[in-house]
Amino acid sequence: MTRSDDESRSASALARSYRGERVLTSVIGLVALLVGVAALVVGAGWLGTYRAARPVLDPMAVDWLVRQALTARIAAILLGLAMLVLGLMWFFRSLRPEARPDLALDSTIGKGLTVTAGAISAAIAADAEQVDGVSRARVRAVGDREHPALRLSLWLRDGSDVKTIWREIDSTVLRRARESLGVEHLPTAVRLELGAAERQRVR
């Protein structure tokens, strides 16, 4: 495992990636924009005043389609099937919750050792809450089985020294986690939240 691999994994563990969703929304937005603008251009008569006065579903085009009915039908059905499959894939991909992979520490046959995502979370969170200035900690495993990573969310008390905690996380909590799991590398993303856990009411 190389250094840059570790770093990119810890960076991508910071938050769930929305790249797919953003790309799909952009592509559909772009298609809608281009089709709308093209229809406006035709309607404004920039492609010929005669063209602008023709019906949207031009009888000439319909005639042409009717002449190649078999090809047109097969092409349309294939396009429809592709839309159906792609649409359903997108739908379930967006609905799927973020994975919580278990850590496979030893995959040797006969002495395999797996730590479940829940066990890691509870143990490391309890440890992180012991750090001075941390009021609440939440830990979860992210990524996939081959490339697991940890995401640590820490809520700090108002006025606590962020720099000290920032320095201490790796040397205390994460070092202990690595030692107890017996791994050398454990890509980790840490999210610090300040003063959001406890609110003081006005008395």
Add this chain to the structure above:
Amino acid sequence: MRVVVRILSCLLGLALAVAGGLAVLEIAWAWARPGDPALLIDWPRWRDELGSLPWNSTAMRVTAGVLAGVGLLLLLMAATARRKEVRLNDPAEGVSVTTSPRSLARIVGFQVRSADNVRAASVTASARKIRVRATTRLETEAQLQPRLMELVQETVDALPLVRRPKISVVVDSPRDRR
């Protein structure tokens, strides 16, 4: 905006699937039983209407304009659904740290409010810029602003931020109005 884009993408995927499925059904139905009425949607009526509607009709222009507008809106939403977290330096190899813009604003706000003669303060922060508005009754803007600027600069410098945000401090004091 991130949640909106996620829900939108989900719905767009579903819409795409439904449109594709309906098209396949209708085409197969019309192919297998020519002459029968349409299965689920009354597409022959749509065909006839579109066959008599010219490109330069108002209805067509309005539809095209709305479609282009929706497309632009989708593009803008997808573009603004970026992560807004503030990156801190990596404390060790393989460890990445971020904090929220709100937390950064809280850290700065905590320091500014505890400064002398500051009555109230509001702070907004992003990875690029921190804006502070403070009100005071005891000092003029010229007296307090440089001090607060220095304080905010020190606070920000003490944090291991990857990118130094620009700082702007505005002081509102009734003494300046006299």
